[in-house]
Structure formats: structure tokens, C-alpha cells
Amino acid sequence: MSDSEPLRLVVFDVDGTLIDSxxxxxxxxxxxxxxxxxxxxxxxxxxxxxxxxxxxxxxxxxxxxxxxxxxxxxxxxxxxxxxxxxxxxxxETAPLFPGAREVLDHLLGRDDLLVGIATGKSRRGLDHLLEAHGLTGAFVTEQVADHHPSKPHPSMLFTAMAETGVEAPNAVMIGDTTFDIEMGRAAGLRTIGVGWGYHPTEALVAAGADEVVASYAALTPALHKIWEG
CATH class of the missing domain: 1.10.150 (DNA polymerase; domain 1)
Incomplete structure (x- = not known):
């Protein structure tokens, strides 16, 4: 990462976005x-x-x-x-969606990005899931339902930004529901909807998603488009 490039934050929802639960x-x-x-x-x-x-x-x-x-x-x-x-x-009961691990590994390996989670799961539930998938400690910020109002309240994202020092223009929320998109917009973030989760693409667009992707293969290009376009 060059001195002129800002540190960026990518925040993922879990159920319906990373995990098929x-x-x-x-x-x-x-x-x-x-x-x-x-x-x-x-x-x-x-x-x-x-x-x-x-x-x-x-x-x-x-x-x-x-x-x-x-x-x-x-x-x-x-x-x-x-x-x-x-x-x-x-x-088997909560597998990663196809392509999710490859994209996560790519993003986690970049030195210009921080990767976090904002989920309606409990702390205990998230810990079990991360351990099962070998992702314990992978995310720099993990926001769970125990400590925040329910989505779409922006508390999770405000805390994620405070913990990482990344400001809203340099952060993106990725999720499969209108709750994720509305939460991201309320916190001032750009948002990417994913079309394989619990809310249909048209609902994500109506909620104000900046981009909606149909596969994990399209996610990294969508991030590039948001920040560089």
C-alpha cells in the first residue's frame, strides 16, 4: 500500500452472505x-x-x-x-457459499484492506462458526448481536470503523438483505448486495445498494468499481 492510498475496510454479513445456513x-x-x-x-x-x-x-x-x-x-x-x-x-450444516473462501483469502492477504464482520449472530454462535471454518482471528473487527441494536441500526458499523480507524468513505458493507444495505447506508458506507442470500436482487437495489453481484467471482471487481470507478 502506498502512502497516498487510504486503508480500506470491507465488512461482511455472515448468514446468507458468507454462510449458507x-x-x-x-x-x-x-x-x-x-x-x-x-x-x-x-x-x-x-x-x-x-x-x-x-x-x-x-x-x-x-x-x-x-x-x-x-x-x-x-x-x-x-x-x-x-x-x-x-x-x-x-x-455441512453451515457451509461457506461457493467461492467465498477464495475471495476471503484474497482480501485477507491484501495489505491495503481490513476485513470485518457485522452479523445478527451471537458471539458464541459466531465463534463456533469461525472455528469450524478455520477463520478464528482472521477478521480485525467482529460485531455481533450481543452488543448492538438489531440491524438496520448502524451501531455495528460505527463500532467497526472506530475499532479500525477507517472512515466511512473508505468502507464497504457487503450483505444479502435489505437490513444490511440499510445499515450500511445509515452509517455512510458504500454497499454491495449479494444475490444468493435471503432477499431478492430487486429488493437490494430498491434499498439503495451501490452494486449487486450474482457470484463471488464478481465481488472483487465490484469492490474495485466502487473505489476506483
Missing amino acids: QAHIMAAMTLAFEAVGHPCPPRPQVLSMVGLSLAVMMPKLAPGLDAQGHDALAAAYKASFADIRMSGNPL
Whole structure:
């Protein structure tokens, strides 16, 4: 990196962006609703909420329950998710999307970039996932649901920038949901939507994504276009 080039920050969402976790999420959600005796919403509705914190998600998925019911549902989901994680192979239940590892390795190897995470997952859940994929310690900043308001509140990204010393014009948020795009825009970042996750491309465009890519092969060129175009 030359003295004239700014240090840049690339922040990734996890579920639906780096990790294909939909089978794990749906299995845990089905068990959670069974545990509280409430019908589970249809798969598309559940997956459309991925990325929100459980405290925000559960009232949307089960508006007929009271606050105590929502708390019980969140607790049952956490327990079911952990049980599935511990009983299975995380490389199978939560695999990286095709091409993700190659792009991550490329970005992590650059000296002009810092790479971080902003996820609706818990600290414990993220730690297990990173360990399973050999990515513990790879990211310079890791923002999780335990310490922030739910997306699309920009708290995660403000903290990521504070921790890295990178200012908003030199940072990019990459995610698969409108929550990610709205969070990035609220923090003043450029945003890249990915078309293989939980929200459709047209929704990402409508939310204001600067670019939307259809594969990991297109991600590095999209970053170059945003910063150099």
C-alpha cells in the first residue's frame, strides 16, 4: 500500500452472505415453534427475517404471542440451534457459499484492506462458526448481536470503523438483505448486495445498494468499481 492510498475496510454479513445456513436456521426455528406450541410461519417468511436480532424477529414471526411468548420462542430457538450445531458437522450444516473462501483469502492477504464482520449472530454462535471454518482471528473487527441494536441500526458499523480507524468513505458493507444495505447506508458506507442470500436482487437495489453481484467471482471487481470507478 502506498502512502497516498487510504486503508480500506470491507465488512461482511455472515448468514446468507458468507454462510449458507438456511437449513440450520429452518430446522432450529421449526423446533422452537414446536417447543412453544405455536405454528411455524412459512419458510419464505422465516428466511426473510434472517439478519434481524431475535428480539426483533420473534414478534414479527409470531405477532399472536405476548412478550413472554416471544422470549420463550427466542430461548427455544437458541437452544435448538445450539443442539443442531453440536450434533452435526458445521461444514455441512453451515457451509461457506461457493467461492467465498477464495475471495476471503484474497482480501485477507491484501495489505491495503481490513476485513470485518457485522452479523445478527451471537458471539458464541459466531465463534463456533469461525472455528469450524478455520477463520478464528482472521477478521480485525467482529460485531455481533450481543452488543448492538438489531440491524438496520448502524451501531455495528460505527463500532467497526472506530475499532479500525477507517472512515466511512473508505468502507464497504457487503450483505444479502435489505437490513444490511440499510445499515450500511445509515452509517455512510458504500454497499454491495449479494444475490444468493435471503432477499431478492430487486429488493437490494430498491434499498439503495451501490452494486449487486450474482457470484463471488464478481465481488472483487465490484469492490474495485466502487473505489476506483
